[in-house]
Amino acid sequence: MDIHKYIFSEVKDLKDFSTKEVIEEAKKKLKKSRKKISELQDTMYAEGKYSVLICMQGMDTAGKDSLIREVFKDVNARGVVVHSFKVPTSIELKHDFLWRHYIALPAKGKIGVFNRTHYENVLVTRVHPEYVFAENIPTIKSLDDLTDEFYHNRMERINQFEKHITDNGTIILKFFLNVSKEEQKNRLLSRLNIQEKNWKFSEGDLEERKLWDKYQDCYKDLLRRTSTGYAPWYVIPADDKPTAQYIVAKTLQEELEKYNFKEPILPQKVLDQIHEFKEQLNNE
Template sequence: MNVNKYRIEGNKQLKLRDYSPSEKHDYSEKELLEKLIPESIDRLKELHWRLHAEEKKGIVVVLQAMDAAGKDEAISYIFSNLTAQGLKTTSFQKPSDSEQKHDYLWRIHKALPARGQIGILNRSHYEEVIAPRVHDLLKEESVPDEKEKEETWAVRYRQINDFERYLTENGFEVVKFFFHMSKKEQKERLLERMKNPKKNWEFSFSDVEERKHWDSYQDIFEDMLNHTSTEYAPWHILPADDEWYSRYIISEVMNKCLEKIDPQFPEISQENKEKLDKYIKLLENEEN
Protein backbone atom coordinates (compact mmCIF):
# COMPACT_ATOMS: atom_id res chain seq x y z
CA MET A 1 0.00 0.00 0.00
CA ASN A 2 1.18 3.51 -0.80
CA VAL A 3 0.35 5.27 2.46
CA ASN A 4 1.71 8.56 1.12
CA LYS A 5 -1.54 8.79 -0.81
CA TYR A 6 -3.29 9.67 2.46
CA ARG A 7 -0.59 11.94 3.82
CA ILE A 8 -1.17 15.70 3.58
CA GLU A 9 1.90 17.65 2.56
CA GLY A 10 2.59 20.70 4.67
CA ASN A 11 2.53 23.18 1.80
CA LYS A 12 -0.71 21.92 0.26
CA GLN A 13 -3.92 23.91 0.58
CA LEU A 14 -6.64 21.27 0.49
CA LYS A 15 -10.38 21.31 0.10
CA LEU A 16 -11.95 18.61 2.24
CA ARG A 17 -14.71 18.08 -0.30
CA ASP A 18 -12.05 16.85 -2.73
CA TYR A 19 -11.37 13.87 -0.46
CA SER A 20 -13.85 11.03 -0.61
CA PRO A 21 -14.98 9.41 2.67
CA SER A 22 -14.85 6.09 0.78
CA GLU A 23 -12.87 4.87 -2.17
CA LYS A 24 -12.58 1.98 -4.53
CA HIS A 25 -9.65 -0.29 -3.79
CA ASP A 26 -8.46 -3.74 -4.76
CA TYR A 27 -9.09 -5.44 -1.43
CA SER A 28 -12.17 -7.40 -0.39
CA GLU A 29 -13.34 -7.22 3.21
CA LYS A 30 -12.46 -10.91 3.58
CA GLU A 31 -8.91 -10.25 2.40
CA LEU A 32 -8.55 -7.29 4.75
CA LEU A 33 -9.92 -9.21 7.74
CA GLU A 34 -8.18 -12.52 7.21
CA LYS A 35 -4.87 -11.61 5.61
CA LEU A 36 -3.80 -8.00 5.19
CA ILE A 37 -4.70 -6.53 8.57
CA PRO A 38 -3.46 -9.54 10.61
CA GLU A 39 -0.15 -9.52 8.72
CA SER A 40 0.21 -5.78 9.18
CA ILE A 41 -0.55 -6.00 12.90
CA ASP A 42 1.95 -8.84 13.34
CA ARG A 43 4.61 -6.59 11.86
CA LEU A 44 3.46 -3.73 14.08
CA LYS A 45 3.69 -5.94 17.19
CA GLU A 46 7.28 -6.91 16.36
CA LEU A 47 8.36 -3.31 15.74
CA HIS A 48 6.57 -2.12 18.87
CA TRP A 49 8.38 -4.76 20.96
CA ARG A 50 11.67 -3.36 19.68
CA LEU A 51 10.60 0.23 20.40
CA HIS A 52 9.62 -0.76 23.94
CA ALA A 53 12.82 -2.71 24.54
CA GLU A 54 15.13 -0.03 23.16
CA GLU A 55 13.48 2.86 25.08
CA LYS A 56 15.11 5.54 22.95
CA LYS A 57 12.14 7.03 21.11
CA GLY A 58 8.37 7.26 21.41
CA ILE A 59 5.39 7.94 19.18
CA VAL A 60 2.41 10.24 19.73
CA VAL A 61 -0.68 9.14 17.78
CA VAL A 62 -3.49 11.68 17.32
CA LEU A 63 -6.98 10.46 16.41
CA GLN A 64 -9.41 13.22 15.47
CA ALA A 65 -12.92 12.95 14.03
CA MET A 66 -16.64 13.49 14.36
CA ASP A 67 -18.57 11.13 16.61
CA ALA A 68 -18.97 7.53 15.35
CA ALA A 69 -16.15 7.88 12.81
CA GLY A 70 -14.21 4.89 14.17
CA LYS A 71 -11.57 6.17 16.60
CA ASP A 72 -12.45 3.80 19.44
CA GLU A 73 -12.71 0.85 17.07
CA ALA A 74 -9.27 1.61 15.62
CA ILE A 75 -7.84 1.48 19.13
CA SER A 76 -9.64 -1.81 19.83
CA TYR A 77 -8.77 -3.58 16.58
CA ILE A 78 -5.22 -2.30 16.09
CA PHE A 79 -3.49 -0.87 19.13
CA SER A 80 -5.00 -3.25 21.69
CA ASN A 81 -2.90 -5.99 20.07
CA LEU A 82 0.30 -4.33 21.27
CA THR A 83 2.04 -4.98 24.56
CA ALA A 84 0.28 -2.98 27.27
CA GLN A 85 3.50 -1.86 28.95
CA GLY A 86 4.48 0.03 25.82
CA LEU A 87 1.10 1.64 25.24
CA LYS A 88 -0.59 4.67 26.78
CA THR A 89 -4.12 5.65 25.76
CA THR A 90 -5.90 8.84 26.80
CA SER A 91 -9.40 9.96 25.82
CA PHE A 92 -10.12 13.67 26.05
CA GLN A 93 -13.50 15.09 26.95
CA LYS A 94 -14.61 18.60 27.84
CA PRO A 95 -11.91 20.27 29.99
CA SER A 96 -12.49 20.02 33.74
CA ASP A 97 -12.54 23.07 36.02
CA SER A 98 -8.97 22.29 37.05
CA GLU A 99 -7.81 21.96 33.44
CA GLN A 100 -9.43 25.26 32.48
CA LYS A 101 -7.29 27.02 35.07
CA HIS A 102 -4.17 26.08 33.10
CA ASP A 103 -3.00 26.74 29.56
CA TYR A 104 -4.82 24.63 26.98
CA LEU A 105 -1.85 22.32 26.34
CA TRP A 106 -1.34 21.57 30.03
CA ARG A 107 -3.54 18.48 30.12
CA ILE A 108 -1.85 17.05 27.03
CA HIS A 109 1.50 16.72 28.80
CA LYS A 110 0.08 14.14 31.21
CA ALA A 111 -0.99 11.99 28.24
CA LEU A 112 2.34 11.97 26.43
CA PRO A 113 4.21 8.67 26.16
CA ALA A 114 7.56 7.82 27.71
CA ARG A 115 10.44 6.65 25.56
CA GLY A 116 9.63 3.15 24.40
CA GLN A 117 5.89 3.84 24.34
CA ILE A 118 3.19 4.66 21.82
CA GLY A 119 0.83 7.26 23.26
CA ILE A 120 -2.64 7.39 21.72
CA LEU A 121 -4.65 10.60 22.03
CA ASN A 122 -8.32 9.83 21.41
CA ARG A 123 -9.19 13.40 20.54
CA SER A 124 -6.36 15.69 21.53
CA HIS A 125 -5.01 19.22 21.76
CA TYR A 126 -6.86 19.83 18.48
CA GLU A 127 -10.12 19.95 20.41
CA GLU A 128 -8.98 23.41 21.50
CA VAL A 129 -9.19 24.74 17.94
CA ILE A 130 -12.45 22.94 17.11
CA ALA A 131 -15.23 22.80 19.73
CA PRO A 132 -14.63 26.27 21.25
CA ARG A 133 -14.74 27.70 17.75
CA VAL A 134 -17.95 25.91 16.73
CA HIS A 135 -19.75 26.91 19.93
CA ASP A 136 -18.03 30.23 20.64
CA LEU A 137 -16.75 28.98 23.99
CA LEU A 138 -13.52 30.92 24.12
CA LYS A 139 -13.20 32.80 27.39
CA GLU A 140 -11.55 36.17 27.60
CA GLU A 141 -8.66 34.82 29.67
CA SER A 142 -7.90 32.37 26.85
CA VAL A 143 -7.39 35.12 24.28
CA PRO A 144 -3.69 35.92 23.73
CA ASP A 145 -2.56 39.33 24.96
CA GLU A 146 -3.09 42.18 22.53
CA LYS A 147 -4.99 39.92 20.12
CA GLU A 148 -8.53 40.01 18.84
CA LYS A 149 -10.64 36.97 19.65
CA GLU A 150 -10.64 35.68 16.07
CA GLU A 151 -6.85 35.88 15.93
CA THR A 152 -6.65 33.23 18.65
CA TRP A 153 -6.99 30.34 16.23
CA ALA A 154 -4.01 31.38 14.11
CA VAL A 155 -1.96 31.78 17.28
CA ARG A 156 -2.99 28.34 18.51
CA TYR A 157 -2.16 26.74 15.18
CA ARG A 158 1.34 28.17 15.43
CA GLN A 159 1.67 27.05 19.05
CA ILE A 160 0.51 23.54 18.20
CA ASN A 161 2.98 23.34 15.32
CA ASP A 162 5.76 24.53 17.63
CA PHE A 163 4.70 22.00 20.27
CA GLU A 164 4.76 19.13 17.78
CA ARG A 165 8.12 20.25 16.41
CA TYR A 166 9.43 20.26 19.98
CA LEU A 167 8.22 16.68 20.44
CA THR A 168 9.78 15.41 17.22
CA GLU A 169 13.08 17.16 17.89
CA ASN A 170 13.21 15.42 21.25
CA GLY A 171 12.68 11.91 19.88
CA PHE A 172 8.89 11.59 19.78
CA GLU A 173 7.33 11.09 16.35
CA VAL A 174 3.87 12.63 15.88
CA VAL A 175 1.44 10.68 13.66
CA LYS A 176 -1.99 12.21 13.06
CA PHE A 177 -5.12 10.60 11.63
CA PHE A 178 -8.24 12.47 10.59
CA PHE A 179 -11.25 10.18 10.10
CA HIS A 180 -13.09 11.69 7.14
CA MET A 181 -16.66 10.38 7.35
CA SER A 182 -19.74 11.30 5.32
CA LYS A 183 -22.83 12.71 7.00
CA LYS A 184 -24.88 9.82 5.61
CA GLU A 185 -22.54 7.23 7.14
CA GLN A 186 -22.61 8.95 10.51
CA LYS A 187 -26.42 8.89 10.46
CA GLU A 188 -26.42 5.13 9.83
CA ARG A 189 -23.90 4.45 12.59
CA LEU A 190 -25.73 6.61 15.12
CA LEU A 191 -29.05 4.93 14.32
CA GLU A 192 -27.43 1.52 14.79
CA ARG A 193 -26.19 2.57 18.21
CA MET A 194 -29.61 3.91 19.13
CA LYS A 195 -31.61 0.90 17.89
CA ASN A 196 -29.32 -1.91 19.02
CA PRO A 197 -29.64 -2.48 22.81
CA LYS A 198 -26.12 -3.91 22.88
CA LYS A 199 -24.77 -0.68 21.46
CA ASN A 200 -26.88 1.82 23.40
CA TRP A 201 -23.98 2.42 25.77
CA GLU A 202 -21.95 3.83 22.85
CA PHE A 203 -24.57 6.48 22.12
CA SER A 204 -24.73 9.96 23.57
CA PHE A 205 -27.57 12.41 22.94
CA SER A 206 -24.92 15.07 22.37
CA ASP A 207 -23.84 13.15 19.24
CA VAL A 208 -27.12 14.11 17.54
CA GLU A 209 -26.94 17.67 18.87
CA GLU A 210 -23.42 18.13 17.50
CA ARG A 211 -24.59 16.82 14.14
CA LYS A 212 -26.59 20.04 13.73
CA HIS A 213 -23.25 21.83 13.37
CA TRP A 214 -21.93 19.46 10.69
CA ASP A 215 -21.05 22.14 8.13
CA SER A 216 -19.25 24.28 10.69
CA TYR A 217 -17.20 21.30 11.79
CA GLN A 218 -16.23 20.49 8.21
CA ASP A 219 -15.07 24.06 7.60
CA ILE A 220 -13.01 24.06 10.77
CA PHE A 221 -11.52 20.63 10.07
CA GLU A 222 -10.41 21.89 6.67
CA ASP A 223 -8.83 24.97 8.22
CA MET A 224 -7.13 22.84 10.88
CA LEU A 225 -5.67 20.41 8.34
CA ASN A 226 -4.35 23.24 6.18
CA HIS A 227 -2.63 25.00 9.07
CA THR A 228 -1.25 22.08 11.06
CA SER A 229 -0.13 19.43 8.58
CA THR A 230 3.63 19.82 8.61
CA GLU A 231 6.61 17.92 7.23
CA TYR A 232 7.51 16.72 10.73
CA ALA A 233 3.94 16.02 11.92
CA PRO A 234 1.68 15.37 8.90
CA TRP A 235 -2.00 14.57 8.93
CA HIS A 236 -3.34 11.46 7.20
CA ILE A 237 -6.91 11.66 5.88
CA LEU A 238 -8.72 8.33 6.20
CA PRO A 239 -11.70 7.32 4.01
CA ALA A 240 -13.55 6.54 7.23
CA ASP A 241 -16.80 5.27 5.69
CA ASP A 242 -14.78 2.11 4.99
CA GLU A 243 -13.83 1.09 8.52
CA TRP A 244 -11.68 -1.95 7.75
CA TYR A 245 -9.73 -0.27 5.00
CA SER A 246 -9.10 2.71 7.28
CA ARG A 247 -7.75 0.39 9.96
CA TYR A 248 -5.42 -1.16 7.42
CA ILE A 249 -4.14 2.30 6.46
CA ILE A 250 -3.52 3.13 10.12
CA SER A 251 -1.54 -0.05 10.77
CA GLU A 252 0.54 0.47 7.62
CA VAL A 253 1.28 4.12 8.46
CA MET A 254 2.36 3.04 11.94
CA ASN A 255 4.62 0.37 10.46
CA LYS A 256 6.22 2.92 8.16
CA CYS A 257 6.83 5.25 11.09
CA LEU A 258 8.43 2.48 13.16
CA GLU A 259 10.52 1.27 10.24
CA LYS A 260 11.90 4.81 9.95
CA ILE A 261 12.81 4.76 13.64
CA ASP A 262 14.26 1.25 13.17
CA PRO A 263 14.34 0.29 16.87
CA GLN A 264 16.62 -2.60 17.89
CA PHE A 265 16.68 -4.99 20.80
CA PRO A 266 19.48 -3.88 23.17
CA GLU A 267 22.66 -5.94 22.96
CA ILE A 268 24.04 -7.42 26.15
CA SER A 269 27.58 -6.45 27.12
CA GLN A 270 30.38 -9.01 26.97
CA GLU A 271 30.68 -8.93 30.75
CA ASN A 272 26.98 -9.61 31.23
CA LYS A 273 27.01 -12.24 28.46
CA GLU A 274 29.64 -14.21 30.38
CA LYS A 275 27.58 -13.80 33.52
CA LEU A 276 24.46 -14.88 31.61
CA ASP A 277 26.19 -18.03 30.36
CA LYS A 278 27.19 -18.82 33.93
CA TYR A 279 23.63 -18.50 35.19
CA ILE A 280 22.24 -20.54 32.30
CA LYS A 281 24.55 -23.42 33.29
CA LEU A 282 23.62 -22.94 36.93
CA LEU A 283 19.91 -23.34 36.17
CA GLU A 284 20.45 -26.19 33.73
CA ASN A 285 22.43 -28.13 36.35
CA GLU A 286 19.96 -27.41 39.12
CA GLU A 287 18.35 -30.45 40.61
CA ASN A 288 14.55 -30.48 40.47
Protein backbone atom coordinates in the same frame (compact mmCIF):
# COMPACT_ATOMS: atom_id res chain seq x y z
CA MET B 1 -0.73 0.39 -0.71
CA ASP B 2 0.60 3.91 -1.18
CA ILE B 3 0.07 5.53 2.23
CA HIS B 4 1.38 8.85 0.94
CA LYS B 5 -1.85 9.51 -0.95
CA TYR B 6 -3.61 10.01 2.38
CA ILE B 7 -1.26 12.77 3.57
CA PHE B 8 -2.80 16.22 3.71
CA SER B 9 -0.72 19.07 2.28
CA GLU B 10 -1.21 22.77 1.56
CA VAL B 11 -1.91 22.05 -2.10
CA LYS B 12 -4.85 19.82 -1.18
CA ASP B 13 -8.36 20.41 0.10
CA LEU B 14 -10.51 18.15 2.25
CA LYS B 15 -12.85 17.61 -0.71
CA ASP B 16 -9.91 16.00 -2.54
CA PHE B 17 -10.12 13.03 -0.18
CA SER B 18 -12.74 10.31 -0.50
CA THR B 19 -14.73 9.10 2.51
CA LYS B 20 -15.27 5.67 0.94
CA GLU B 21 -12.64 3.13 -0.02
CA VAL B 22 -12.89 -0.63 0.24
CA ILE B 23 -9.73 -2.73 0.44
CA GLU B 24 -10.20 -6.44 -0.20
CA GLU B 25 -9.46 -8.72 2.77
CA ALA B 26 -8.83 -5.68 4.95
CA LYS B 27 -9.47 -7.65 8.16
CA LYS B 28 -6.96 -10.33 7.18
CA LYS B 29 -4.35 -7.75 6.24
CA LEU B 30 -4.99 -5.88 9.49
CA LYS B 31 -4.09 -8.98 11.53
CA LYS B 32 -0.69 -9.16 9.82
CA SER B 33 0.02 -5.46 10.34
CA ARG B 34 -0.93 -5.37 14.01
CA LYS B 35 1.26 -8.41 14.71
CA LYS B 36 4.17 -6.55 13.12
CA ILE B 37 3.30 -3.40 15.12
CA SER B 38 3.49 -5.47 18.31
CA GLU B 39 6.95 -6.75 17.38
CA LEU B 40 8.15 -3.26 16.50
CA GLN B 41 6.85 -1.85 19.79
CA ASP B 42 8.66 -4.56 21.75
CA THR B 43 11.95 -3.67 20.08
CA MET B 44 11.29 0.06 20.42
CA TYR B 45 10.72 -0.46 24.15
CA ALA B 46 13.95 -2.39 24.52
CA GLU B 47 15.91 0.28 22.65
CA GLY B 48 14.35 3.05 24.74
CA LYS B 49 15.06 5.97 22.40
CA TYR B 50 11.68 6.72 20.85
CA SER B 51 8.02 6.98 21.75
CA VAL B 52 4.99 7.20 19.45
CA LEU B 53 2.05 9.57 19.68
CA ILE B 54 -1.05 8.66 17.67
CA CYS B 55 -3.61 11.46 17.33
CA MET B 56 -7.16 10.44 16.37
CA GLN B 57 -9.70 13.03 15.23
CA GLY B 58 -13.01 12.75 13.43
CA MET B 59 -16.66 13.65 13.52
CA ASP B 60 -18.99 11.76 15.88
CA THR B 61 -19.42 8.09 14.81
CA ALA B 62 -16.23 8.20 12.69
CA GLY B 63 -15.10 4.97 14.39
CA LYS B 64 -12.23 6.14 16.58
CA ASP B 65 -12.93 3.77 19.50
CA SER B 66 -13.33 0.61 17.41
CA LEU B 67 -10.27 1.52 15.33
CA ILE B 68 -8.09 1.91 18.41
CA ARG B 69 -9.36 -1.41 19.77
CA GLU B 70 -8.67 -3.31 16.54
CA VAL B 71 -5.33 -1.76 15.57
CA PHE B 72 -3.69 -2.19 18.97
CA LYS B 73 -5.27 -5.51 19.94
CA ASP B 74 -1.97 -7.42 19.76
CA VAL B 75 0.29 -4.82 21.38
CA ASN B 76 1.54 -5.55 24.89
CA ALA B 77 -0.96 -3.95 27.28
CA ARG B 78 1.89 -2.10 28.99
CA GLY B 79 3.16 -0.82 25.65
CA VAL B 80 0.16 1.31 24.65
CA VAL B 81 -1.71 3.93 26.67
CA VAL B 82 -4.96 5.49 25.44
CA HIS B 83 -6.15 8.89 26.62
CA SER B 84 -9.69 10.03 25.82
CA PHE B 85 -9.83 13.75 26.46
CA LYS B 86 -13.20 15.03 27.64
CA VAL B 87 -14.33 18.45 28.87
CA PRO B 88 -11.40 19.98 30.82
CA THR B 89 -11.56 19.56 34.58
CA SER B 90 -11.32 22.49 36.99
CA ILE B 91 -7.65 21.63 37.62
CA GLU B 92 -6.88 21.44 33.90
CA LEU B 93 -8.54 24.80 33.31
CA LYS B 94 -6.10 26.39 35.75
CA HIS B 95 -3.28 25.63 33.29
CA ASP B 96 -2.65 26.54 29.65
CA PHE B 97 -4.58 24.65 26.98
CA LEU B 98 -1.71 22.25 26.17
CA TRP B 99 -0.83 21.31 29.75
CA ARG B 100 -3.10 18.28 30.12
CA HIS B 101 -1.87 16.90 26.80
CA TYR B 102 1.78 17.41 27.63
CA ILE B 103 1.57 15.43 30.88
CA ALA B 104 -0.18 12.58 29.02
CA LEU B 105 2.61 12.11 26.45
CA PRO B 106 3.97 8.55 26.13
CA ALA B 107 7.23 7.56 27.78
CA LYS B 108 10.09 6.34 25.60
CA GLY B 109 9.37 2.86 24.31
CA LYS B 110 5.61 3.25 24.47
CA ILE B 111 2.77 4.16 22.13
CA GLY B 112 0.37 6.84 23.33
CA VAL B 113 -3.01 7.27 21.66
CA PHE B 114 -4.93 10.51 22.02
CA ASN B 115 -8.58 9.75 21.29
CA ARG B 116 -9.61 13.31 20.52
CA THR B 117 -6.61 15.51 21.00
CA HIS B 118 -5.10 18.92 21.62
CA TYR B 119 -6.78 19.90 18.34
CA GLU B 120 -10.12 20.10 20.14
CA ASN B 121 -8.76 23.44 21.38
CA VAL B 122 -8.95 24.85 17.85
CA LEU B 123 -11.95 22.83 16.73
CA VAL B 124 -14.75 22.47 19.28
CA THR B 125 -13.83 25.81 20.85
CA ARG B 126 -14.00 27.41 17.40
CA VAL B 127 -17.46 26.01 16.74
CA HIS B 128 -18.49 26.86 20.30
CA PRO B 129 -16.27 29.87 21.15
CA GLU B 130 -18.06 30.46 24.47
CA TYR B 131 -16.21 27.40 25.81
CA VAL B 132 -12.98 29.43 25.83
CA PHE B 133 -14.35 31.64 28.62
CA ALA B 134 -13.90 28.72 31.04
CA GLU B 135 -10.12 29.06 30.55
CA ASN B 136 -10.26 32.50 32.21
CA ILE B 137 -7.70 34.05 29.84
CA PRO B 138 -6.99 37.69 30.82
CA THR B 139 -7.04 39.01 27.24
CA ILE B 140 -10.35 37.34 26.33
CA LYS B 141 -13.22 39.52 27.50
CA SER B 142 -15.90 38.84 24.88
CA LEU B 143 -16.65 36.75 21.82
CA ASP B 144 -15.22 39.56 19.69
CA ASP B 145 -11.77 38.67 21.04
CA LEU B 146 -12.03 35.12 19.67
CA THR B 147 -10.95 35.95 16.14
CA ASP B 148 -9.35 33.80 13.45
CA GLU B 149 -6.04 35.22 14.62
CA PHE B 150 -6.64 33.79 18.10
CA TYR B 151 -7.15 30.27 16.74
CA HIS B 152 -4.34 30.53 14.21
CA ASN B 153 -2.03 31.59 17.02
CA ARG B 154 -3.05 28.47 18.93
CA MET B 155 -2.35 26.33 15.89
CA GLU B 156 1.14 27.78 15.71
CA ARG B 157 1.64 26.97 19.40
CA ILE B 158 0.54 23.39 18.62
CA ASN B 159 3.05 23.19 15.75
CA GLN B 160 5.80 24.33 18.11
CA PHE B 161 4.68 21.81 20.75
CA GLU B 162 4.81 18.98 18.21
CA LYS B 163 8.20 20.09 16.86
CA HIS B 164 9.59 20.15 20.38
CA ILE B 165 8.50 16.62 21.22
CA THR B 166 9.59 15.19 17.85
CA ASP B 167 13.02 16.71 18.40
CA ASN B 168 13.10 14.78 21.67
CA GLY B 169 12.22 11.39 20.20
CA THR B 170 8.44 11.29 19.85
CA ILE B 171 7.16 9.99 16.51
CA ILE B 172 3.84 11.70 15.72
CA LEU B 173 1.15 10.34 13.41
CA LYS B 174 -2.15 12.20 13.12
CA PHE B 175 -5.24 10.59 11.61
CA PHE B 176 -8.43 12.36 10.60
CA LEU B 177 -11.17 9.77 10.07
CA ASN B 178 -13.05 11.22 7.13
CA VAL B 179 -16.63 9.97 7.42
CA SER B 180 -19.44 11.18 5.15
CA LYS B 181 -22.54 12.91 6.48
CA GLU B 182 -24.70 10.13 5.05
CA GLU B 183 -22.67 7.43 6.79
CA GLN B 184 -22.85 9.35 10.06
CA LYS B 185 -26.64 9.40 9.69
CA ASN B 186 -26.66 5.61 9.20
CA ARG B 187 -24.49 5.04 12.26
CA LEU B 188 -26.62 7.29 14.44
CA LEU B 189 -29.73 5.43 13.27
CA SER B 190 -27.98 2.18 14.13
CA ARG B 191 -27.50 3.41 17.68
CA LEU B 192 -31.25 4.06 17.87
CA ASN B 193 -32.42 0.90 16.09
CA ILE B 194 -30.21 -1.63 17.85
CA GLN B 195 -30.98 -1.89 21.56
CA GLU B 196 -27.45 -2.95 22.50
CA LYS B 197 -26.16 0.30 20.95
CA ASN B 198 -28.73 2.64 22.53
CA TRP B 199 -26.30 3.63 25.27
CA LYS B 200 -24.00 5.23 22.66
CA PHE B 201 -26.66 7.72 21.57
CA SER B 202 -26.91 11.23 22.94
CA GLU B 203 -29.27 14.03 21.97
CA GLY B 204 -26.17 16.20 21.71
CA ASP B 205 -25.09 14.11 18.71
CA LEU B 206 -28.00 15.54 16.72
CA GLU B 207 -27.25 19.09 17.82
CA GLU B 208 -23.62 18.75 16.74
CA ARG B 209 -24.73 17.20 13.43
CA LYS B 210 -26.55 20.44 12.63
CA LEU B 211 -23.13 22.12 12.75
CA TRP B 212 -21.60 19.71 10.22
CA ASP B 213 -20.56 22.37 7.69
CA LYS B 214 -18.97 24.56 10.35
CA TYR B 215 -16.96 21.62 11.68
CA GLN B 216 -15.83 20.75 8.16
CA ASP B 217 -14.62 24.31 7.59
CA CYS B 218 -12.68 24.23 10.86
CA TYR B 219 -11.12 20.89 9.97
CA LYS B 220 -10.04 22.21 6.57
CA ASP B 221 -8.28 25.14 8.21
CA LEU B 222 -6.51 23.16 10.93
CA LEU B 223 -5.41 20.43 8.50
CA ARG B 224 -3.93 23.04 6.18
CA ARG B 225 -2.12 24.86 8.96
CA THR B 226 -0.89 21.94 11.08
CA SER B 227 0.05 19.15 8.66
CA THR B 228 3.84 19.28 8.76
CA GLY B 229 6.73 17.15 7.65
CA TYR B 230 7.48 16.13 11.23
CA ALA B 231 3.82 15.61 12.19
CA PRO B 232 1.69 14.98 9.09
CA TRP B 233 -2.07 14.57 8.97
CA TYR B 234 -3.41 11.48 7.23
CA VAL B 235 -6.97 11.81 5.92
CA ILE B 236 -8.43 8.30 6.18
CA PRO B 237 -11.58 7.21 4.29
CA ALA B 238 -13.75 6.09 7.20
CA ASP B 239 -17.08 4.99 5.71
CA ASP B 240 -15.80 1.39 5.64
CA LYS B 241 -14.44 0.57 9.09
CA PRO B 242 -12.24 -2.46 8.22
CA THR B 243 -10.54 -0.47 5.46
CA ALA B 244 -9.93 2.53 7.73
CA GLN B 245 -8.50 0.29 10.44
CA TYR B 246 -6.14 -1.41 8.03
CA ILE B 247 -4.92 1.86 6.47
CA VAL B 248 -4.08 3.27 9.91
CA ALA B 249 -2.31 0.06 10.97
CA LYS B 250 -0.33 -0.17 7.73
CA THR B 251 0.68 3.50 7.97
CA LEU B 252 1.89 3.03 11.54
CA GLN B 253 3.75 -0.15 10.61
CA GLU B 254 5.56 1.44 7.67
CA GLU B 255 6.46 4.52 9.70
CA LEU B 256 7.93 2.49 12.55
CA GLU B 257 9.91 0.30 10.16
CA LYS B 258 11.78 3.39 8.96
CA TYR B 259 13.49 3.72 12.34
CA ASN B 260 15.17 0.32 12.28
CA PHE B 261 14.88 -0.14 16.06
CA LYS B 262 17.60 -2.31 17.60
CA GLU B 263 17.60 -4.27 20.83
CA PRO B 264 20.48 -3.16 23.07
CA ILE B 265 23.61 -5.31 23.18
CA LEU B 266 24.74 -6.58 26.56
CA PRO B 267 28.00 -5.16 27.92
CA GLN B 268 31.06 -7.15 26.84
CA LYS B 269 31.74 -8.12 30.45
CA VAL B 270 28.35 -9.82 30.68
CA LEU B 271 28.70 -11.44 27.24
CA ASP B 272 32.02 -12.92 28.32
CA GLN B 273 30.33 -14.55 31.32
CA ILE B 274 27.20 -15.93 29.65
CA HIS B 275 28.55 -19.49 29.66
CA GLU B 276 29.33 -19.17 33.37
CA PHE B 277 25.85 -17.84 34.13
CA LYS B 278 24.25 -20.74 32.26
CA GLU B 279 26.29 -23.21 34.24
CA GLN B 280 25.28 -21.61 37.53
CA LEU B 281 21.60 -21.95 36.67
CA ASN B 282 21.88 -25.47 35.25
CA ASN B 283 23.80 -26.66 38.34
CA GLU B 284 21.28 -25.42 40.90
